[in-house]
Amino acid sequence: MEKKVAIYRKEHFNAAHRLYVPEWPDSRNLEVFGKCSNPNYHGHNYELVVKVTGVPDAKTGYVINLSDLSDLIWKHVLVKFDHKNLNLDTKEFAHLNPTAENIVLVIYEILREKIDPVLGLSVRLYETERNFVEYPA
Numbered sequence: 001m002e003k004k005v006a007i008y009r010k011e012h013f014n015a016a017h018r019l020y021v022p023e024w025p026d027s028r029n030l031e032v033f034g035k036c037s038n039p040n041y042h043g044h045n046y047e048l049v050v051k052v053t054g055v056p057d058a059k060t061g062y063v064i065n066l067s068d069l070s071d072l073i074w075k076h077v078l079v080k081f082d083h084k085n086l087n088l089d090t091k092e093f094a095h096l097n098p099t100a101e102n103i104v105l106v107i108y109e110i111l112r113e114k115i116d117p118v119l120g121l122s123v124r125l126y127e128t129e130r131n132f133v134e135y136p137a
Contacts, residue, residue, distance in 0.1 A: 004054060006052070006063075009050045011049075012048070013077075013078050014044070014083055020097070048124070048126075050069065051121070051122045051123070053121075054119040064115070073111070100127040104124070104125040108121065
């Protein structure tokens with residue numbers, strides 16, 4: 001039986017967003033999303049943890065080169081989302097409510113395309129110190 005190892009890369013980005021359903025009046029959005037539906041947006045200091053699992057390579061000893069993983073996250077996630085208004089500045093959330101749940105799903109899909117499919121992948125996103133989401137669950 002091959003021994004799988006999990007490696008983690010932690011990153012950080014800041015972004016603004018507004019949670020709302022455009023078809024609803026502001027009163028309904030406020031009822032459902034609270035202050036997160038502020039028409040002038042609000043922001044978070046997101047913490048992103050990417051977990052990759054697999055069997056270490058016999059020669060390198062790596063599951064994945066952490067420098068390469070860091071570069072992938074930077075190029076394909078952080079450049080897109082850091083210091084952006086997710087609703088206004090990103091194509092990913094032009095028509096998708098940027099909840100923490102949706103953000104983690106989008107990040108997962110972006111990275112899944114770039115990481116060897118033989119490797120396991122999960123993404124955890126902290127919206128606050130106490131609120132976080134993870135995919136897959």
